[in-house]
Every structure is written in C-alpha cells, then in structure tokens.
Amino acid sequence: MEKTNIRAYSQQALTDILVQLGEKAFRAKQIWQWLWQKGVTRFDDMTNLSKGTRELLATHFILQTATLTHKQESSDGTTKLGFTLPDGNLIETVLIPGRDKATVCVSSQVGCKLKCSFCATGGLGFTRNLLPEEIYDQVVAVKRLAEERGMPLSNIVFMGMGEPLLNYENVLAAIEKITAEDGLAMSPYRLTLSTSGIIEGIKRLADDNVRFNLAISLHSAVNTTRDKIMPINKAYPLPKLAEAIKYFVDKTGTRPTFEYLLLKNVNDSLEDAKALAVFCRQFPVKINIIEYNEVDNAPYHHSPDANRDQFVRYLESKNIVVNVRRSKGKDIDAACGQLANKNSL
Ligand code: SF4
Known part of the structure; x- marks a missing residue:
C-alpha cells in the first residue's frame, strides 16, 4: 500500500x-x-x-514538513526565515517583532503570477500553490521562535510570496487549522489576508462570511498608474474592484484596509492623494501607508518624507484613518520575494 x-x-x-x-x-x-x-x-x-x-x-x-533552512536577523529584530519544502522549493516567512508581541508574514504560493512591478516575487514567476500544511508550518515555526524570544505571536498577515486568493481553498483550509480550537486556536480577528484585488475571490470571501480581516494592496487609485505598477488592474480595474469591496463590506459588515506603498514620483503626489480620497468615499476603509524597501534592480525609490507628510495630511483632512508603517528589516531585504530572489530559485 x-x-x-x-x-x-x-x-x-x-x-x-x-x-x-x-x-x-x-x-x-x-x-x-x-x-x-x-x-x-x-x-x-x-x-x-x-x-x-x-x-x-x-x-x-x-509526515513531511516545511523545513527551516535560512534565517537572517535584522538589526531591528525582524527575522526573515526561508523554508525548504519537501519538493526542494524555497519560500519565505518574516517574523516582525512588536513591543511585546510578534507578527508573522506568511507566503501562500511558491512565486507569483501577478508581476507587480515593485515586487521581487513577481520577478520570480509562478511555481505552485502551497498546501494548507505548508502555510500552517510557517506559522508554527514562527510561533515557536517568537515564544523563545519571550514574545507571543499575536498577528498573522498573508502578505508574503503569492496571491492568497489565487490559492483560495488551501489558504482557507490553513486558516481553519490556525484558528480552530483543536488547531492553533489563534483569533481570526488577528489575521489579515492581503490581496492584490482578485474580485471573484473577494466576493467569495464575503459569501463565505469569513471572520478574518481583508486588506487590499491598492497602491494607486488612478487606473493608468495602477495598470503600470500592478498589471492585475487591467483585468480588474478600479471600478470593478470597488464593486467587489462594496459587496464584501455589505455582507460582512467589516472595514477593509488599503495598503499603499509610497513610490517616489509614481503615486506620492497631492493629485494621487486626492484620487485616493475620492476612491475611499465609497466604503468605510482605513489606509496603511507603507514605506518602500528598495529592491535590487527595481526602478522605484523611497518617497521623500515631505511627499509622505503632504500625502498623509491630505487624507487626514478628509477624515480618513491613516497609519504610516515604517519599514522594518531594511538591512535584510524583508519584503516579499527578496530572500528567494537572492537564493536564485
Ligand atoms: S506584490 Fe503580491 S501579488 Fe504582486 S507580484 Fe508580489 S507577491 Fe504577487
């Protein structure tokens, strides 16, 4: 047998x-x-x-598990972990320490098909979907590591390699194991799935009435700009994405987050902030402004502080909730795909 x-x-x-x-x-x-x-x-x-x-x-x-084979710690404590899968593929996971608790950023696929131009994973191409247990293994390993450092793991974000909504069943099966009472029993309210905007997937999450948080990597509210930095926008342009977000908000009664990576002279002008404020009028949202980690060979640069401040001030003047996320792990390339890129998958 x-x-x-x-x-x-x-x-x-x-x-x-x-x-x-x-x-x-x-x-x-x-x-x-x-x-x-x-x-x-x-x-x-x-x-x-x-x-x-x-x-x-x-x-x-x-019983085959993803094996922790690479570990790189940044001066701020952010730790990038590389896991070798039973078939030899490498994925990455990041432990992000907070004041007294930790967050894990997990991968959902080996590589990614979506080719967002600011992302190292996009340049790797797509190899395969992760199995539920390969997603779960990342969380367990980081949970242990965080506990060894005297810091409980409290938050989980699906923002590593891959587009989680293109691996829908396996991602939801992993979340089930992570949140189940007879699994890791972590709170779904402390788990965030981040998507580039796969509208069928967003509607499916709404129909499945999920209890975890949804984040959308928006990065621009101007269609022509978003087309350039996120080619998925050509298939799912902003009006269609807005429709899916409204559907999600109506069905779940929750408030999604927009992730907005500020890129110098690409999406960081006052005009960009105005377009974003208009887009946000359609639903209750909050915005995370993220500083960009420069990637080798990428055509983008970190937005100057003055642009960032003007951008944030404008949104706040429109009563939009904005958080600015300082980059962590700058010295270890802790942005999705960067470790895998350096190990030449
Ligand atoms: S940002 Fe996310 S969706 Fe876009 S290419 Fe990178 S991994 Fe894929």
Missing part, C-alpha cells in the same frame, strides 16, 4: 482509517492534536502513543 500524506485527511477520515487499521477511535484525536495543535514534525515525537502505534503510522503515512 502506498503511503499517504497524513495531514491531507480530515479528522473524521483519519479516524475511519485508523479504526480500519485496528486502532481505537480516541487515538485519532490524540494524533490530530499532535499534528495540528503541537505541530510535530515526526511520528516519534508523538510521545503519548505506543511504539507500535507510531510504527503503524510510519508504515501507512508520510
């Missing part, structure tokens, strides 16, 4: 298989806890099982 991936089964399916193999049903619950609450990487680590049960598992199932 060919071995199968033990983490691909639902709890009920795993119970049925184990009972067929002669185990008691309660063993399945114990095994489930080892897999999804404790995130063990070897059957031998399931210490409340008998040696015979562990051998039975090893005979019938595979």
